[in-house]
Amino acid sequence: MKRYPLILEEMTMGEFEEGIKLTKTILIPFGSVEEHGYHLPLSTDTIQAYEICKKVSRRMPLFVAPPVHYGNCRSTSCHPGTISITTTTLKGLMKDIVRSCHSQGIKNFIVLTGHAGGSHRMALQDAGEELVSEIDDIQIAVLTEFELARSAGVGIVETEDDYHAGEIETSRIMYSHPHLVKGEGRREIPIFPSGILVRDKRKYWQNGVWGDPTKASAEKGKQLEALVVQKIVELAKMMEGFDE
Ligand SMILES: [Zn+2]
Numbered sequence: 001m002k003r004y005p006l007i008l009e010e011m012t013m014g015e016f017e018e019g020i021k022l023t024k025t026i027l028i029p030f031g032s033v034e035e036h037g038y039h040l041p042l043s044t045d046t047i048q049a050y051e052i053c054k055k056v057s058r059r060m061p062l063f064v065a066p067p068v069h070y071g072n073c074r075s076t077s078c079h080p081g082t083i084s085i086t087t088t089t090l091k092g093l094m095k096d097i098v099r100s101c102h103s104q105g106i107k108n109f110i111v112l113t114g115h116a117g118g119s120h121r122m123a124l125q126d127a128g129e130e131l132v133s134e135i136d137d138i139q140i141a142v143l144t145e146f147e148l149a150r151s152a153g154v155g156i157v158e159t160e161d162d163y164h165a166g167e168i169e170t171s172r173i174m175y176s177h178p179h180l181v182k183g184e185g186r187r188e189i190p191i192f193p194s195g196i197l198v199r200d201k202r203k204y205w206q207n208g209v210w211g212d213p214t215k216a217s218a219e220k221g222k223q224l225e226a227l228v229v230q231k232i233v234e235l236a237k238m239m240e241g242f243d244e
Contacts, residue, residue, distance in 0.1 A: 005057035009066040016104075019063060025108040025236055026063040026101055027053040030094075030124065032071030032115035035079035036165035037209040039185035040173055042081045043069065048169070049114030049145055051176045055229045062236055063106065068093060071113070072120040076164075078202040087123035094127040102138055108239045109140045110232065116146040116163070139239050145228055152227035156220050159212040161189055166211015168224060175221030185213030 006019045031046025041047070050067040057064045073084040098109055111124055121144055128140040149168050150157065159167040165185065174181050190205035198204060
């Protein structure tokens, strides 16, 4: 019998029963439905996080939860196509998923978000903190995969201010889902008024890109993806042997 990868959405009840004998660790990918310029799909963040989780699960036995497609988006909320949920909903979702997985015997949780928005990340972090105080025998890691790609990708990424739908994200989708890339995108570095919260964010950020997608390539995407996969494999192994 094929023992892994353990991709929950493709598994049966019996396969889960066998899987839980192999591992008590789960990866939970979080994404967003958010504009990523005129050239990348609205699910860019979800695709990236889910792709990493699936690749990690080929390397070692751990469960991969179906991705949470919706996230909290603030700065892109006025751009066409962005569908945002509140941080309260997001926190509640993560807590419900973790509690339910725990009742099924899972102990180690790696929450990997593809969306890197500040309030979104904070909500996941808050949910994690509340869960570790609530449940004694679990461990939780909350990571932003874009940050891992950015830090591990020094030397690969040429654009200094590359944050959204730029060189990094375009490279990643060009590698894993080339059929979803529509054209090449344009360099854009938005300037928002300092300190003032603006109502119409699109007025200051016309094309929804923060970085330079023209510097992207599938080869860079392949390298960045491999680096992030490696980081998560190391983290999962460390968590499984970690005794607080
Ligand atoms: Zn993104």
